[in-house]
Amino acid sequence: MPGSWRSARLVARRPENATARTLLLEAPSWPGHLPGQHVDVRLTAEDGYQAVRSYSLAAPADGGRIELGIEPALGGEVSPYLADTLPVGADVEVTGPLGGWFVWHPERRGPVLLMAGGAGIVPVIAMVRARREAGSTAPFHLLYSVRDPDRVWYQDELAAPDASLRVDTLYSRNAPPHTPRLPGRVRASDLPPPPPPPTSPPSGTAPAAPSDAAPGTVPSSGPPSSFPSREGKEADLGTQCYVCGPTGFVEHVGNLLVTAGYPPELIRTERFG
Amino acid sequence: MNTFSPGFQGRTHRFEGRLPPGQYPTEDFPVLSAGPTPNVPTDSWTFSVVTEDGTARDWNWEQMKALPQEEPEVDIHCVTRWSKFGTRWQGVPFDAFLDDVETAADFVMAESYGGYTTNLPLEDLQDGKAWLVHTYDGYPLSPEHGGPARLLVPHLYFWKSAKWVRRIRMMPDDDPGFWESVGYHNYGDPWREQRGWSD
Structure with missing residues (x-):
């Protein structure tokens, strides 16, 4: 059926x-x-x-x-x-x-970094709205990459002040006048710094990658990291990242996040097309 | 009389018999993955088959490339509803990894670099139905499509064709993998439209 x-x-x-x-x-x-x-x-x-x-x-x-x-x-x-x-x-x-993976659970209290490219804003705005509706105080930071000012979705809503929701709009081709940031794809300097790694990981978390491994490199021996750890208490501690957009955007931003030190197991992706 | 979507014409009529129910054909090669793409250099790549008693057989990149190679040309079907016809791959028929393996297990877990997992009946990897592929359309398989090497199990929905695969672990009892744990069907036959738990 x-x-x-x-x-x-x-x-x-x-x-x-x-x-x-x-x-x-x-x-x-x-x-x-x-x-x-x-x-x-x-x-x-x-x-x-x-x-x-x-x-x-x-x-x-x-x-x-x-x-x-x-x-x-x-x-x-x-x-x-x-x-x-x-x-x-x-x-x-x-x-x-x-879809049971690219989801935010309103009872989760930890910080969230949302990265949307173009129409990838749609499932992301759903998280912003659910947070508002639930009265959640989880800190949200939205980085919204969009080609031109006239391509922005949900313009008024995203411009409305909200103390614990930070929105940065990153124009990739044309920015409005007086925008300090030069237009272009998302850069490492656009990302907030990742939270420092915990000194002793709580039991049940994935083993951290060896510090001598190149960013994004997977050790070739040893047990597999417990990738995508299911919604658990330990996941509450770190910044959960959601990346949604066209494949090129998701690949690029995923690599930037991993290189910057965001734990891969806390990065969830969804692609359009 | 149809009461839905007045004025909708549609135009994909030409693949009857080749397009599973609920799918549409695409010329692109969309990407689906749950997290960031792992970077796996071929010089440290290994692939293992591990039986239920812990016995492992390992291949490094050169050993894998020295195994018999085939060039399957197959249709692939993603649970997100796109199908792609006549995709051309190069890789090792999976039977080559199973020839000397002593196992009584009926199921396997495919485990990937980056931690992805998916479960399959062992027989779905046997008798020429599956490959470990490293080349797509004449070029080395790109990381976002599962390179340096992925499973290719074209008769099941494409999430069963694990990207970045590093190990096949034999299981006497079936156990759900990653997508199978979050709502997707345990087997995933596109012709029976086995998408989710309720199908």
């Missing part, structure tokens, strides 16, 4: 910028989800042909109300239809929530 599909009605569509759209869907008896999870959306043509794609959930559910962020892919089969053609009031089918 592959998946279980439920009907979902488009109740509102909102432009986020020239191309990106927020879609609000009403999916009766939606079970809820964690920030970072996604849904599969299924479309059916008149002749019965079906197409399915995955889209990130952009906010905690409000009853059966779910919010998706759609960046139409040039020449895409599904995303341009969802972004601009599907009529408000019409139905699609959805299944989910999906």
Whole structure:
């Protein structure tokens, strides 16, 4: 019984910028989800042909109300239809929530570093919103890499002051006037310094890489590190990093973080395309 | 009459029989991984097969390259719904690593540099169904796609084709790997659409 599909009605569509759209869907008896999870959306043509794609959930559910962020892919089969053609009031089918790894648990108190590239902001804003909704005081720092000022999603929301949410927008091609940082891809100097490694790791944590290993190098002998340690108490101590965006962005930022000394087991990644 | 998605046309009709249910064809080679990409130099790379009594057989890079090589051309299917047709690889048929192995185990855990794991029935690695590959489309396999070497098990969803694989550990009893522990199907047959626990 592959998946279980439920009907979902488009109740509102909102432009986020020239191309990106927020879609609000009403999916009766939606079970809820964690920030970072996604849904599969299924479309059916008149002749019965079906197409399915995955889209990130952009906010905690409000009853059966779910919010998706759609960046139409040039020449895409599904995303341009969802972004601009599907009529408000019409139905699609959805299944989910999906994805149990690239998620933030609102009860986690430790600091979080979010790194989003382009449309990779969608599952990341879901974490920011879930934190706000839960009244969490976990320190959040968002680094948002975007090509041009007119490509920014959630502009007003991200500009609103919030004492324990720091947002740095990093323009990769064109920055607004008087932006001190030169446009360009994310650099090591854009990253906050990693927290110092604990001097004696609590029992149950992954063994630290030998200090003489080159950054990002995996020792060729010895036990495998307990990669992606499941949500445990020990993970509460370190800065949890979430990296989402196109593959090139995720590869680049993942390497920068590891080189800077962020523990690989605390870096979770999700890629678009 | 269809009541969903009015006005949707769709245009992927031409791969019937080759495209598993719920998949779409892509020309790209998307990447899926849960964490940062490990950097594994070939001069310190080793690959091991470890039986349930702890006996290990090891190969370094040169020894692996000296084993018989094949050039499989296969379709691959990712659980994130893309399928890619006619991918061309070069590597060692997995049977070459299992020839001298004495085991009564029915399952294996594939363990990777960086700590990724995935579980498979041993028989899914046997009889020409799987490879350890180091070359993609004529070039050394790039790190984000699992280089220097990964498993290739094309008849299962692609998360079973562990990137950066370093060890195959025989298990008398089945045990879930990484994605299998967080909601993905234990076996992952794309033709039966075994995506998640509820499938």
